[in-house]
Amino acid sequence: MKSSSLQPYQPAIQELFAYMNAYCGITKEEFKIMTSYFIVRNLDKKSLLIQPGEVDHYFNFIVKGVVRKFMRAGKKEFTLQLSTEGHFIHAELSFHTGKPADCYIEAIEASTFLSIHREDLEKLYTEIPVLNKLARLMVSEMYIRKELRDLSHFRLTARERFLQYIHKHPDMMQRVSQKYIASYLNIKPETFSRLKHLVRQRK
Numbered sequence: 001m002k003s004s005s006l007q008p009y010q011p012a013i014q015e016l017f018a019y020m021n022a023y024c025g026i027t028k029e030e031f032k033i034m035t036s037y038f039i040v041r042n043l044d045k046k047s048l049l050i051q052p053g054e055v056d057h058y059f060n061f062i063v064k065g066v067v068r069k070f071m072r073a074g075k076k077e078f079t080l081q082l083s084t085e086g087h088f089i090h091a092e093l094s095f096h097t098g099k100p101a102d103c104y105i106e107a108i109e110a111s112t113f114l115s116i117h118r119e120d121l122e123k124l125y126t127e128i129p130v131l132n133k134l135a136r137l138m139v140s141e142m143y144i145r146k147e148l149r150d151l152s153h154f155r156l157t158a159r160e161r162f163l164q165y166i167h168k169h170p171d172m173m174q175r176v177s178q179k180y181i182a183s184y185l186n187i188k189p190e191t192f193s194r195l196k197h198l199v200r201q202r203k
Contacts, residue, residue, distance in 0.1 A: 006035060009040065009063050009112075012085070012086070012114065015086055017031050019086075020134060023133075023134050023137055023138075024133045025130055026134070030130065033124070033128060034116075034131070037117070037123075038114045038116055039117075040063075040112065040114060041058075041112070041113045042112050042113075043065070043107040043110065043111045043112075043113070044107065045107055048104055048106050048107075050090075050101050050105045051101070051105075052101055052102050052103065053101070054094075054101055056090055056095045056101050056105075058113075058116065059088065059090050059115065059116050059118070060115045061087075062084060062085055062089060063085065063113060063114055064085060065085070065109040065110060066083070066084050066108040066176055067082075067084075067105060067107055068081065068105070068180055069103055069104070070103065070180075071103045071104070079183040080103060080184075081184075082108075082172065082184050091103050092142070095118060108175070108176055109175065152164070158187045158195065159195060159198070161187065162187060162195045163198060165184075166198075173196075178193070
């Protein structure tokens with residue numbers, strides 16, 4: 001996609017550059033090369049970016065919207081990730097292995113992504129070596145966050161998990177259905193409903 005087509009997304013692109021520059025020292029010239037591979041993808045509310053059986057070929061930066069990654073087991077849904085503007089989302093196992101995904105990625109709000117194809121990213125690893133460093137750091141960070149989340153399910157009470165999440169993400173109660181947040185935090189819906197009064201007390 002031509003860089004001029006990315007003009008409406010410059011604030012988000014500059015935010016992404018600041019993040020990448022801080023992590024791996026990518027230069028403006030190198031970043032400009034990378035952005036030449038970006039495509040803009042728009043998703044309507046409740047639409048799916050990926051679903052089981054499809055291979056996820058794209059690494060996505062969220063420009064606008066709220067996106068949920070989840071799995072289904074029988075009639076139950078398990079929320080794995082809730083992400084908003086300025087964050088990344090993709091079906092990791094599918095993206096890295098080339099095998100079909102076993103999860104869904106859904107737009108909770110109408111969403112816009114800056115996406116880069118895996119094959120293009122592989123080319124850039126050769127053309128811009130610092131991206132290899134960034135990729136390693138991001139994978140490490142992803143696993144650290146996942147482990148911390150898993151540990152919190154064992155170490156923290158439902159009340160503590162709820163308060164910790166609301167403190168870090170104060171706007172999510174207005175943007176996301178409480179059943180999705182409850183699922184992400186591994187809290188029963190009825191328990192989550194009782195905990196909501198803690199938000200009113202904090203105001």
